Amino acid sequence: xxxxxxxxxxxxxxxxxxxxxxxxxxxxxxxxxxxxxxxxxxxxxxxxxxxxxxxxxxxxxxxxxxxxxxxxxxxxxxxxxxxxxxxxxxxxxxxxxxxxxxxxxxxxxxxxxxxxxxxxxxxxxxxxxxxxxxxxxxxxxxxxxxxxxxxxxxxxxxxxxxxxxxxxxxxxxxxxxxxxxxxxxxxxxxxxxxxxxxxxxxxxxxxxxxxxxxxxxxxxxxxxxxxxxxxxxxxxxxxxxxxxxxxxxxxxxxxxxxxxxxxxxxxxxxxxxxxxxxxxxxxxxxxxxxxxxxxxxxxxxxxxxxxxxxxxxxxxxxxxxxxxxxxxxxxxxxxxxxxxxxxxxxxx
Numbered sequence: 001x002x003x004x005x006x007x008x009x010x011x012x013x014x015x016x017x018x019x020x021x022x023x024x025x026x027x028x029x030x031x032x033x034x035x036x037x038x039x040x041x042x043x044x045x046x047x048x049x050x051x052x053x054x055x056x057x058x059x060x061x062x063x064x065x066x067x068x069x070x071x072x073x074x075x076x077x078x079x080x081x082x083x084x085x086x087x088x089x090x091x092x093x094x095x096x097x098x099x100x101x102x103x104x105x106x107x108x109x110x111x112x113x114x115x116x117x118x119x120x121x122x123x124x125x126x127x128x129x130x131x132x133x134x135x136x137x138x139x140x141x142x143x144x145x146x147x148x149x150x151x152x153x154x155x156x157x158x159x160x161x162x163x164x165x166x167x168x169x170x171x172x173x174x175x176x177x178x179x180x181x182x183x184x185x186x187x188x189x190x191x192x193x194x195x196x197x198x199x200x201x202x203x204x205x206x207x208x209x210x211x212x213x214x215x216x217x218x219x220x221x222x223x224x225x226x227x228x229x230x231x232x233x234x235x236x237x238x239x240x241x242x243x244x245x246x247x248x249x250x251x252x253x254x255x256x257x258x259x260x261x262x263x264x265x266x267x268x269x270x271x272x273x274x275x276x277x278x279x280x281x282x283x284x285x286x287x288x289x290x291x292x293x294x295x296x297x298x299x300x301x302x303x304x305x306x307x308x309x310x311x312x313x314x315x316x317x318x319x320x321x322x323x324x325x326x327x328x329x330x331x332x333x334x335x336x337x338x339x340x341x342x343x344x345x346x347x348x
Contacts, residue, residue, distance in 0.1 A: 001346075
């Protein structure tokens, strides 16, 4: 099948995680993929990572900044299915100018990453053949505007379950073998509050422990009272997994966003490593509550850190649920669900 996809790609954003997980699987399955993505001067996310594949063309900017679109690569592209990911970030009004030409040669699919209905009228300019959302919460708000038959649910993909060797990973990264290692990566350290730092200091006083922070941020503040290594770095997936293999747990302290359908692309990206995270209880955990070590307050945070260190019964149950969830939602299966959808609408 010939597929064109307008999306973030090789970028540090949840949209890019989704697009890459399903898109690379389509290529592995023998489909012809053309990716149209953000230009290097204006992209979605904090950093560009990796090297673009030959099938990637960067020809537009974000709606919020440059609102740039070079339509030629999209118009010249040979595809029978056109997929747009996260419409609010795309130069959607300019896209509407060429949308009738896209529809002449392809069926159109919008993968909805928005957490609620958009207040921008340009969001509704396009006549999509199908909208894809991730779970019932997204479908619920979409049904206020769209017909039921226009909406399909395809879950957010996970990296397939790939276990690693902790000792080998630590040796390659130059990390101590006998200390407990807690990983914080990306921008997650920003969500840690005084209570979490207090617990980390308390635990460090009695347990040989290392907190490893890897972030593209220039400077991390509020860290003290425990051994900490900070690396200013943006991790590609293979590098991220090496750090996850080396760690006893990793932290995801984001709080709920009320009234919004949200999920954690980070957890879906990292869960397949088998490193079970300690996660603040929030609406980011919809459907994956059993796959992580949840906490609501300072005492529970400490309990779950210790559970991860000891790999106790709660940790073992969470890991078993994580493996089950990842197996049911890995990128191979999810990418095939998309292909089945494409086949069903291709000749409509």
